[in-house]
Amino acid sequence: MPKIFVHRHTTLPPINTLKVFLAVMQCGTLRNAARKLEITPQAVGHHMKLLERFLQVDLFKRKANVMTPTEKAILLLHFVRSGFSELERGIALVVSRGGGSSAVGHKRLGDPW
Template sequence: MSRRDFPPLNTLRAFCVVMRRGKLCEAAGELEVTPQAVGHQIRALEEMLQIKLFDRRSNGLMPTEQAVLLFHFVRSGFDELEEGLARISRPPQADRIAKIS
């Protein structure tokens, strides 16, 4: 998959929230969108990757093995991104020079 074909970050974010929450409606609440919008993001990701990420059941979504594996890497990537943003957002610390009296 080339970078040009890379899934949009919002789609990957929706996927991560669904994996953590386990239900579209709970993920939608966290993302502040409708459950239908979350479902659309998940279907778009499945189509883009050409794999089934969830088994749809009457009591909710059941992640496939591929979804569990993908979640591991996507969550890791978001953690790295969050750390990088936090590091560049911190005010630089002035070099400290010790005074000897």
């Protein structure tokens, strides 16, 4: 894949693109991932190309309508799955602590955390 410059304001690709990547890897095909996410297979393909451009690596070998994950895709899967798992844990923890709204110390939005 040729190197394509993608202007990044962040070091992470869009979270929805990572969600689509995870679905593709779990479901095995663009079509099955599209069904699971209730979007079109074309949208799934767009997200995969966006992710590859963002990372500037090939995540899939494409041949005659078949996509096979590369070693880099399998490596990325580990971290994406782990990242979403951490997010779910954090959200569950926040929700389980109830509706408290007390501020922490003297921190304000925009202050370094």
